[in-house]
Amino acid sequence: MTDRLLVIVEDDEAFAKTLKRSFERRGYMVLTADSHAALERVLAGNRPGFAVVDLKLGAESGLVCVRTLHAHDPAMVIVVLTGFASIATAVEAIKLGASNYLAKPSNTDDIEAAFARSAGDPSTPLAPRPTSIKTLEWEHIHEVLKDSDFNISEAARRLGMHRRTLARKLAKRQVG
Missing domain, CATH: 1.10.10.60 (Homeodomain-like)
Incomplete structure (x- = not known):
């Protein structure tokens, strides 16, 4: 595993390029994939330590990519980004190996902070009121x-x- 090797799985080409440039400025080596098949090709010769996965990749689910990434390296820190945030998909992402789950819009600072918070925090306060x-x-x-x-x-x-x-x-x- 390369300490600062990151794979971004995102089908929005403009967003993927923006994230890639931003992480490269922070010292990461960045690989990109726009589908599960492309991710498998990237993983064939690389062992990233970090991953950012979009939940919706065209008609595909990013959850399949999370499962593949976790199987490739269970120690990898995986952050799922989504515009389709829900409790159900957050739970599934975590079960499949994601370390964190962020709703869009999220920026590089948010993602990097999520990388640092890959371990759970039992002192997180409970929600003060039930879900609306x-x-x-x-x-x-x-x-x-x-x-x-x-x-x-x-x-x-x-x-x-x-x-x-x-x-x-x-x-x-x-x-x-």
């Missing part, structure tokens, strides 16, 4: 979207709402 109805609704919508491969029409049908209603709800909560 809006958050529960959003998590349910996200879960249905994920189960329908992010097909809005199919998700709307499964949720029992009009497609335009679902599209409006998604537009209000930044997705992507």
Whole structure:
């Protein structure tokens, strides 16, 4: 494992380039992949110590990449970035080997801080109030979207709402 070798798994080319440049300025050697297949090619000859994985890679789930990265090196520090934050995907990401889970927008400072916080903190305070109805609704919508491969029409049908209603709800909560 190379101490400062980082792999970024992101299908948004502009965002991946921005992250790459920013981490290179901080002294990291950065490799990029835009899909699970590309990640496997990168891992064939490299052993990164850090990884940043987008949860949604086109039609693929970044969770598959998290599993692959963790299997490649269980000591790797993996941070998942997502515009589709939900408790369900956060739990799955951690189960599959992610060290941290950040909602977008997150910058290089946030990600590097997450690398440093790879161990759990038992002194983290409990939430002072229960999850709001809006958050529960959003998590349910996200879960249905994920189960329908992010097909809005199919998700709307499964949720029992009009497609335009679902599209409006998604537009209000930044997705992507």
